[in-house]
Every structure is written in structure tokens, then in C-alpha cells.
Amino acid sequence: MDRQNGAGSFHIRRCGDTLKAVSYGPCNRNILPFSPPKAHQMRAGEFLRRSIVHDGGSMSTRTRLLGGALVAFLALSGAARADTISFADAVSTLANDCGSDIKKFCKGLNLGSGRIQNCLETHAAKVSPTCTATLASVTSSIGQRLAAQSSFTTICKHYVAQFCSGVVGEGNILSCLNKATRVNEGQCGQAITDAGWR
Template sequence: MPKLKTLIAAMLFCAVAAPVMAQTISYGEAIDKLVAACGADVDKYCKDVRLGGNRIQDCLSANAGVSGICKVTLNEVNELLQKRAAAQAAVPQLCKSEAKRLCENFREGRGRILRCLTREENARNVSKECNTAITNAGWR
């Protein structure tokens, strides 16, 4: 089962290339869902497929015998991970004015601005859009 989780984790990291905001999913949750829904299909159809390059996902998509629940779960997980990636890309722009106003004494880099924006004392002064993007990005 650890090998299966590794296969699916590699598939996920290769598949997430972003293209707003809504419910998202963590990588750990995605792996757990895919192992539960697609584990038998990966073992049956894709066990000899090499990791990387989206090959596991391509293998599952190409096999007509893959279970319906696996196909549905794969689509749902990919959609949620794309939303997470989109939220992560949107945070700097959506939170730009708050970062300037609330975090002027923080140097950029190493998540300092994000830590400033998510501090309890700043919570009331951060816009709903910025807070939503931070949450959907998985950074809260």
C-alpha cells in the first residue's frame, strides 16, 4: 500500500498545474481519496507504469475497465487541486493592499507576509477575498 500511495502522490504532483475560489483539498486528503477509490484499478491496470509525467492518471484515463468511482474521484480530486493551485496563485494579488497596510514592517520571503496576514490581531482588517484565498490555498 505505501507503493500505491507513492504512485498516486507522484501522479497528483505532476497533474496539478493550476488553471476561483471554492472548496479545495490537501494533497494528503487527495492521496487518501484516490487510494480508496482507485487503488485496485492502479494495481490492476497501471502497476508497471513509471512514476511522473502524469503517467498514472493517463493510464487510468486510457483504460475502459477502470471503475466508475475511480473515474469520478479522479476528476473531483483534480478539480479541487486545481482550485487550490489557483487560490495559491491569486493570494499575492488579492492580499496586496492588506500586505502593504498591515505588514509594512515585515520583509518579504519565507512566508513572513503570509504569517503577518494570518495573525489573530490582523484578522479583522483583512478582506474577505484575501482570507478566502488564503484558506482555499491551504495556508490556514
């Protein structure tokens, strides 16, 4: 299935479990590794299971620092924020708002590993204002989502112990946390929302 931007010249083509930016042609080169939302949630759940359920939260120093930073950010930002954007929606949004710029300045580049972002930033003076604004917004939202996923165990560990201590399985733990009203109103609930898990 192809998704075409408003300019009519740039496509995001699904090739199995991957997405590819093409102007034409089959799914054979320049493929972005892409996880559909369910697979992505499974990886996030795997992270949850390993960090909370099995080893009691033994996380890397980097993850702890990210968690601490997110906790501080959530504590200081009393206002409710909009949900973060999914990875699939980020690709679609960039295709719609930046398709002509990508085709003009970044044609043939693989979408993965930040290559398109780097290309657009390199040509920032020539890129359309709409694309520049969209790129900044999408990058910020994806960064917020990744930070929430990394810090989830730090933020929600207390709630897991308090409300879901007898629950087995990462999906069941998330379901339990989503049902607990106190969790939904607090920082853990915001982290779950920001991580894209509800």
C-alpha cells in the same frame, strides 16, 4: 510506513521524501517526487517572498492571468467553498478509491507527471464509477489549490501593504494576514485557505 487501500493490494510507500505506488518491494523504482506539506509551504512562502516582498510583484504573464481568473472566480462565487485537498491527501484518497483500478490498468507507472491520471482517463470506460468520481474531484481540488497559490500575490498584495507593511519574512506575512479580520473575510482569506496555507 505503508498505506493500504480497502482492496488490500495497493500500497503508497513513503521512501524518504517520496511516495511510491507498489504492490510489494523496496523503495527503488517508480518513485513520485513528493514534497511533504512543510516543504511545500516553504516553496509557497518562497514564491510569496520573491513576488511581494523583494520585487514588488513582478510575475509572469501566465501567473497574472491565473490570478485574474481566480479573482473573477472568487468574486462570482459568493458561497463559501470547501477547503482544497492537500497533495498528500490527494494521493491517499486516490489510493483508497482507485487502488484496484490503478493496479489493474496502470501497474508499474510512475505516479508523477500526471501518468496515473492519464492512464485512468484512457481506461475511463473500464474504471469503477467511484474512482472516476474521486479522480474528477481530486483533480478539480488540486487545480483550485494551484490556481490560488499562483494568484496569491495578485489577490493579497493590497492587504500586505495595508496590514503587514512592516512585517519581514514570508511566514510572518502569512501569519499577519491570517490575524487580520478583514483579510479573513475577503478574497485574500479565501485564497490563503484555497492555497492550503492555513
